[in-house]
Amino acid sequence: MNLKQIQKTHVLQLDQSDCGVACLLSIIQLNDGDCTLEKLRALSGTTKQGTTILGLYQASNQLGFTAEGCTADIQALINHKEAVILHVIIDEKLQHYIICYGYDADKGFLIGDPAKGLSYLSKETLDAIWISKSCLTLAMNTSFVKTTTTKQSKQKWFLSLLQEDYKLLMLSVLLGVFIAGLGMTMSIFSQKLIDDILPSENKTKLFSGIALLMVLLLTRVGVIVLREFFLMQQSKDFNNRINSQFYSTLLHLPKSFFDTRKTGELVARLNDTQRIQKVIKQLASSLVIDVLVAIISTVFLFIYSWQVGIICSVSLPVYFIIIYCSNKKIIQAQNGVMQNYAINESNYISSMQGIATIKNNNKQLTFSKANDLIFGVFQDKIFNLGKINITLSWQSGIASVLFLIIILIYTSIQVLNKDIKLGELMAVLGISGGLLPSIANLALISIPINEAKIAFNRMHEFASIEKEKNEGSIISSLDSIIIDSLSFRFAGRKELLKNITLSLTKGTISAIVGESGSGKSTLGQILQRFYNLENGSILINNEFQLNDIELDSYRNLIGVIPQDITIFNGNVIDNILLGEHVDIENIGAFLKQYGFDVYFNRLPQGVATILGEEGINLSGGQKQIIAFARVLYKKPEFLILDEVTSAMDRNTEKFSMQILQKIKNDCIILFISHRLHTLKQFADTIYVLRDGIISNSGNHEVLMQSDNFYSDYWKV
Numbered sequence: 001m002n003l004k005q006i007q008k009t010h011v012l013q014l015d016q017s018d019c020g021v022a023c024l025l026s027i028i029q030l031n032d033g034d035c036t037l038e039k040l041r042a043l044s045g046t047t048k049q050g051t052t053i054l055g056l057y058q059a060s061n062q063l064g065f066t067a068e069g070c071t072a073d074i075q076a077l078i079n080h081k082e083a084v085i086l087h088v089i090i091d092e093k094l095q096h097y098i099i100c101y102g103y104d105a106d107k108g109f110l111i112g113d114p115a116k117g118l119s120y121l122s123k124e125t126l127d128a129i130w131i132s133k134s135c136l137t138l139a140m141n142t143s144f145v146k147t148t149t150t151k152q153s154k155q156k157w158f159l160s161l162l163q164e165d166y167k168l169l170m171l172s173v174l175l176g177v178f179i180a181g182l183g184m185t186m187s188i189f190s191q192k193l194i195d196d197i198l199p200s201e202n203k204t205k206l207f208s209g210i211a212l213l214m215v216l217l218l219t220r221v222g223v224i225v226l227r228e229f230f231l232m233q234q235s236k237d238f239n240n241r242i243n244s245q246f247y248s249t250l251l252h253l254p255k256s257f258f259d260t261r262k263t264g265e266l267v268a269r270l271n272d273t274q275r276i277q278k279v280i281k282q283l284a285s286s287l288v289i290d291v292l293v294a295i296i297s298t299v300f301l302f303i304y305s306w307q308v309g310i311i312c313s314v315s316l317p318v319y320f321i322i323i324y325c326s327n328k329k330i331i332q333a334q335n336g337v338m339q340n341y342a343i344n345e346s347n348y349i350s351s352m353q354g355i356a357t358i359k360n361n362n363k364q365l366t367f368s369k370a371n372d373l374i375f376g377v378f379q380d381k382i383f384n385l386g387k388i389n390i391t392l393s394w395q396s397g398i399a400s401v402l403f404l405i406i407i408l409i410y411t412s413i414q415v416l417n418k419d420i421k422l423g424e425l426m427a428v429l430g431i432s433g434g435l436l437p438s439i440a441n442l443a444l445i446s447i448p449i450n451e452a453k454i455a456f457n458r459m460h461e462f463a464s465i466e467k468e469k470n471e472g473s474i475i476s477s478l479d480s481i482i483i484d485s486l487s488f489r490f491a492g493r494k495e496l497l498k499n500i501t502l503s504l505t506k507g508t509i510s511a512i513v514g515e516s517g518s519g520k521s522t523l524g525q526i527l528q529r530f531y532n533l534e535n536g537s538i539l540i541n542n543e544f545q546l547n548d549i550e551l552d553s554y555r556n557l558i559g560v561i562p563q564d565i566t567i568f569n570g571n572v573i574d575n576i577l578l579g580e581h582v583d584i585e586n587i588g589a590f591l592k593q594y595g596f597d598v599y600f601n602r603l604p605q606g607v608a609t610i611l612g613e614e615g616i617n618l619s620g621g622q623k624q625i626i627a628f629a630r631v632l633y634k635k636p637e638f639l640i641l642d643e644v645t646s647a648m649d650r651n652t653e654k655f656s657m658q659i660l661q662k663i664k665n666d667c668i669i670l671f672i673s674h675r676l677h678t679l680k681q682f683a684d685t686i687y688v689l690r691d692g693i694i695s696n697s698g699n700h701e702v703l704m705q706s707d708n709f710y711s712d713y714w715k716v
Contacts (some may be wrong), residue, residue: 304427540554
């Protein structure tokens with residue numbers, strides 16, 4: 001195994017909770033793969049407490065490895081000769097993960113520790129910390145994605161975003177050529193003015209030259225304005241396009257993706273588009289001009305004095321050397337700024353969303369201190385990046401001063417020696433003065449490019465995630481759902497649902513009851529195709545497996561009222577229709593048909609009442625009534641009700657149950673509930689979920705004949 005490659009790819013991660021995913025990332029990079037810690041955390045179910053061998057196993061299999069968790073001994077490690085992740089115990093109690101890269105008879109085992117780096121351990125030392133003898137072996141398979149493939153994918157995605165901008169960008173580049181060329185006019189005119197026009201004492205020649213200079217300078221101003229307009233047009237079009245594409249991509253990602261991301265992180269990634277466009281504009285405008293100015297200026301300097309041209313050619317690379325030496329620090333600092341911006345954004349949003357809880361518990365001071373800490377870290381990252389920029393500024397400034405002084409001394413001596421004229425000296429100094437900022441800009445362009453590259457990679461990470469599978473058989477009705485031997489677990493966790501078997505049919509009301517955290521809502525989300533089951537099957541209409549049905553076709557037939565009702569900005573009608581355009585008379589007839597009009601007429605402006613952000617002006621029961629109307633307007637054939645009456649008063653609850661009786665014959669109805677008293681009258685079959693399994697099932701009378709969660713409720 002190549003030691004240099006191992007040293008290059010080994011990931012240091014001082015956060016103990018990330019040691020497992022850091023080991024996995026090291027092996028991915030060692031095999032020329034590409035991934036991020038954020039993605040590995042999500043795939044492995046890593047929390048603040050760390051991850052498990054199971055989580056690493058699941059993540060590895062999704063990333064193109066054939067992984068195998070096993071127990072082994074020291075001799076097996078020697079014989080394996082491939083990188084292995086080991087579960088070890090350090091400091092006698094702290095669980096940790098390290099990588100065993102291989103064995104050398106003279107040096108011992110080459111160990112990669114995410115907290116310490118690379119080192120060699122003897123058999124005895126490794127055996128002392130590898131108490132569990134648990135390990136994870138990894139072998140690449142055909143689905144492993146190499147870095148080159150990922151780069152090609154990124155380039156293809158980026159070029160597709162820019163495809164519609166080519167004409168505007170090329171026009172901006174062409175205008176930049178004119179701007180760069182016209183930028184030399186002042187220096188050239190100064191030389192002609194001092195050496196030719198003024199000594200000739202020809203006023204006609206003087207005023208003609210000034211008039212020509214004015215025309216050229218005004219032309220340059222006009223071209224700059226025109227180019228800026230084209231760049232603004234491109235910027236607007238690009239931002240609209242990338243925002244639309246990125247937002248649309250997010251909406252089509254699996255529900256599990258959003259379970260592992262905070263809102264602030266998603267907002268921060270969306271704002272990354274601005275960084276990308278900023279660099280595109282910079283490349284299309286200032287970069288082109290700076291390149292042309294550098295080339296044209298260098299040519300003119302060689303024309304005026306080949307010695308000055310050589311001094312210029314030798315001195316200018318100093319700028320690029322200065323930037324290159326700080327490049328790694330800049331990238332790390334920019335990464336830190338972006339990551340902490342997302343953390344800060346998430347903290348702010350979650351605090352505002354939980355303001356009632358904060359106030360009720362008088363925790364304003366606690367959260368204020370936490371915000372100060374998080375925002376302080378964010379500002380420290382910005383400050384560190386600023387310090388690097390200041391360092392580059394003074395280093396490049398000193399280089400500029402030395403360069404100009406050398407040019408000034410040399411050209412002054414040439415003037416004294418009568419080798420060049422005074423006007424030529426002024427022209428050389430003028431051109432040099434314009435050349436230096438352009439060269440500095442070219443050297444510094446790597447900073448915003450790196451920033452945009454980081455932003456682009458962060459966006460591409462989301463854009464490249466596999467979207468929900470939509471293809472499959474189209475169905476037009478839902479008559480039965482049979483769940484057979486279903487098992488499910490979240491990434492890196494033990495089984496939540498085990499061998500679940502139940503049957504749901506049209507014309508019956510079924511219910512699932514159980515303790516909080518038993519998996520009732522998770523089963524409901526599996527039926528919504530938010531999560532994929534691990535084992536077992538879900539048969540639809542005695543014909544199709546759930547995952548073999550076209551997703552849009554299936555979701556058009558289901559209606560869901562979740563525990564947490566989402567109310568969007570707008571009025572009651574907006575929240576029922578969710579963007580659908582219908583005749584107001586039709587929606588009015590629908591509300592009257594089911595009796596919703598009685599409830600909505602109590603609102604200040606009836607169905608036109610503005611509900612406020614997240615329904616702040618509504619009670620919990622009012623939100624559930626709106627959700628009820630929303631789901632019934634869809635005319636579902638499968639209705640999932642998760643604690644649907646939890647916030648309703650008795651009359652509203654009775655009203656809701658009467659509606660369910662009306663639609664019962666045309667709909668499969670699944671109740672997920674803690675409020676067991678409602679089920680006695682309405683539920684045909686009640687399933688008791690306990691410890692991940694269906695422990696009991698039947699109607700009220702049947703369940704009351706044995707000891708179970710449901711009967712215990714009635715016996716109290």
